[in-house]
Amino acid sequence: MDLSASQTSVEQATSQLQAALSNAGPVSVVATVDHAANASGAGLALRPTRVVLFGNPALGTPLMQANQQAGLDLPQKVLVYEDADGYTIVAYNTTEYLAARHGVGGVGTLAQIETALSTFASAAVPTSVRAVRNPSTGVAGEQGVVTVASENSVDVTVGRLKEAIQDNPNLTLVAELDHAENAASVGMDLRPTVLLVFGNPGLGTPLMQSGQTAAIDLPQKMLVYEGEDGAVTIAYNDPVYIASRHGITGQDDVLTTISNALEGLASGAAGRD
Numbered sequence: 001m002d003l004s005a006s007q008t009s010v011e012q013a014t015s016q017l018q019a020a021l022s023n024a025g026p027v028s029v030v031a032t033v034d035h036a037a038n039a040s041g042a043g044l045a046l047r048p049t050r051v052v053l054f055g056n057p058a059l060g061t062p063l064m065q066a067n068q069q070a071g072l073d074l075p076q077k078v079l080v081y082e083d084a085d086g087y088t089i090v091a092y093n094t095t096e097y098l099a100a101r102h103g104v105g106g107v108g109t110l111a112q113i114e115t116a117l118s119t120f121a122s123a124a125v126p127t128s129v130r131a132v133r134n135p136s137t138g139v140a141g142e143q144g145v146v147t148v149a150s151e152n153s154v155d156v157t158v159g160r161l162k163e164a165i166q167d168n169p170n171l172t173l174v175a176e177l178d179h180a181e182n183a184a185s186v187g188m189d190l191r192p193t194v195l196l197v198f199g200n201p202g203l204g205t206p207l208m209q210s211g212q213t214a215a216i217d218l219p220q221k222m223l224v225y226e227g228e229d230g231a232v233t234i235a236y237n238d239p240v241y242i243a244s245r246h247g248i249t250g251q252d253d254v255l256t257t258i259s260n261a262l263e264g265l266a267s268g269a270a271g272r273d
Contacts, residue, residue: 035208047081047082057179072223102141144238146235150233154194172200173197218242222234
C-alpha cells in the first residue's frame with residue numbers, strides 16, 4: 001500500500017480527491033464512507049478517517065476477466081485519515097498488491113491504473129511533506145480470501161445476502177456494484193459478478209482504532225460471481241487476514257465475532273444454513 005502524508009486536513013484532502021475524480025471523465029464515485037462519523041454513531045471515537053470508492057470499468061474489467069475474484073478489491077479505494085501525529089495520510093492499494101493477490105500481473109491496464117491512483121493521491125495532497133510506505137505490502141495469491149460455494153444463482157444469492165444485511169439492525173448496506181453491468185456499459189463481457197459493501201461500525205471501529213489503515217479494507221465486502229463452469233461462489237476477506245495485514249493486535253474477540261457473522265451471512269445466502 002502506498003501512502004503520502006500532508007498537513008492538509010482530512011476534509012480538505014477528501015474534497016480535493018473527490019473533485020479530481022469528478023473531473024476524470026469515465027471515473028465514477030461509488031461511495032464515500034466517513035468511518036469517524038460512523039464510529040461516533042456507535043458511541044465510539046476514531047480520528048478523522050474516510051475512504052472513497054471509485055472505478056473505471058474500462059480499466060477494471062480486464063482484471064476480472066483474468067480472475068473474477070479481483071472484483072473483491074474493485075472498485076478502487078483511496079483512504080484519507082489523520083494519524084496520531086496529526087498528519088493527513090492518503091493511502092491506496094498498489095497494483096502490485098492487486099496483481100500478487102489475484103494473479104493478474106499480465107493484464108495490460110495495470111500501468112494505467114497505477115498512474116491514475118498516483119495522480120488522484122497527489123490531487124488529494126498536492127503539498128505532500130513526506131512519503132511513507134506501509135510495511136505490510138507482501139501478499140500471496142488468494143491470501144485472505146474466503147470462498148463459499150453457493151447452491152443458488154448469482155441473483156438469488158445476492159438477494160438473500162441483501163435481505164440478511166437489511167434485516168440486521170447492526171448492519172448497513174453501503175453499496176451494491178454490478179461489475180458485469182458496468183463492463184457491458186463499456187462494451188466488455190464479464191460473467192455475472194456482483195459486489196456488496198456493508199458494515200457494522202460497532203465491530204469495525206475497534207479494528208481501525210488498533211490499526212487505522214484497516215479502513216481501506218472496511219466496510220466489509222462480499223463478491224458473488226458465476227465461474228466459467230457455471231458454479232456460483234461467494235468470496236470475502238478473512239477478518240484475521242485484515243488484522244494481520246494492518247498490524248492489529250488485542251482484538252481476538254472482535255475478530256471472532258466478525259468471522260462468525262460473515263460465515264453466517266455467506267452460508268445463509270449459499271443455501272447451506
